[in-house]
Amino acid sequence: MSTATFPEETRARLEVDAKEIIGRYPRQRSALLPLLHLVQSEEGFVSAKGIAFCADQLGLTTAEVTAVATFYTMYKRRPTGDFHVGVCTNTLCAVMGGDEIFAALKDHLGVGNDETTEDGRVSLEHIECNAACDFAPVVMVNWEFFDNQTPESAKRLVDDLRLGRDVAPTRGPDRLCTWKEASRVLAGFSDGRGAEGTQAGEPSLTGLRLARERGWTAPDPDRLPVGDDPEGGAA
Numbered sequence: 055m056s057t058a059t060f061p062e063e064t065r066a067r068l069e070v071d072a073k074e075i076i077g078r079y080p081r082q083r084s085a086l087l088p089l090l091h092l093v094q095s096e097e098g099f100v101s102a103k104g105i106a107f108c109a110d111q112l113g114l115t116t117a118e119v120t121a122v123a124t125f126y127t128m129y130k131r132r133p134t135g136d137f138h139v140g141v142c143t144n145t146l147c148a149v150m151g152g153d154e155i156f157a158a159l160k161d162h163l164g165v166g167n168d169e170t171t172e173d174g175r176v177s178l179e180h181i182e183c184n185a186a187c188d189f190a191p192v193v194m195v196n197w198e199f200f201d202n203q204t205p206e207s208a209k210r211l212v213d214d215l216r217l218g219r220d221v222a223p224t225r226g227p228d229r230l231c232t233w234k235e236a237s238r239v240l241a242g243f244s245d246g247r248g249a250e251g252t253q254a255g256e257p258s259l260t261g262l263r264l265a266r267e268r269g270w271t272a273p274d275p276d277r278l279p280v281g282d283d284p285e286g287g288a289a
């Protein structure tokens with residue numbers, strides 16, 4: 055066992071949650087991703103204590119757990135603010151203004167990429183495509199969508215977050231939860247708010263409506279020509 059450990063009370067509480075998570079999988083090591091979210095929900099990041107806890111619960115080495123925790127960017131290795139602000143700077147959002155938004159927030163907050171404001175409220179990160187290109191440029195706060203942003207609206211957003219005002223995403227729940235609370239949901243413990251608010255925006259629904267009007271359906275994968283097989287093999 056690693057020497058980095060949670061205090062006894064914390065560990066006992068996390069073990070109850072870990073047992074529930076592990077019980078959802080046929081092989082216990084499959085529970086590593088939600089377990090990493092669980093320890094992140096405790097401290098706001100995946101610390102050496104969190105790594106050791108996951109390894110102990112799953113019968114893995116700390117090197118194995120560290121390899122996974124450092125591969126996925128949703129796991130943070132140093133303290134993260136109450137609100138993780140991700141600015142999409144992937145191709146479509148970038149050309150629609152994402153680069154300007156990111157530059158404006160860096161300047162406004164006085165932090166660089168993957169850094170946190172001194173008050174511990176906001177962490178800034180440029181992120182890759184979040185499959186919301188029809189709402190570009192997109193900003194995400196604790197993985198909730200803020201669509202069609204501008205440098206000015208994004209600055210207002212982070213100001214509101216730092217001042218503790220209630221902020222609602224464009225789609226999703228009626229108000230934001232904290233980074234730690236979001237991590238607990240990602241660990242598999244629902245906060246019961248998954249059905250709140252707008253689920254799909256009009257741009258996304260337009261394609262569906264057009265397809266229905268025109269009788270379009272997805273192609274039958276068994277009849278795709280060679281080279282178009284979605285599994286990547288020969289038809």
Ligand code: FES
Binds near residue numbers: 145184
């Ligand atoms: S490029 Fe930003 S959501 Fe897809």
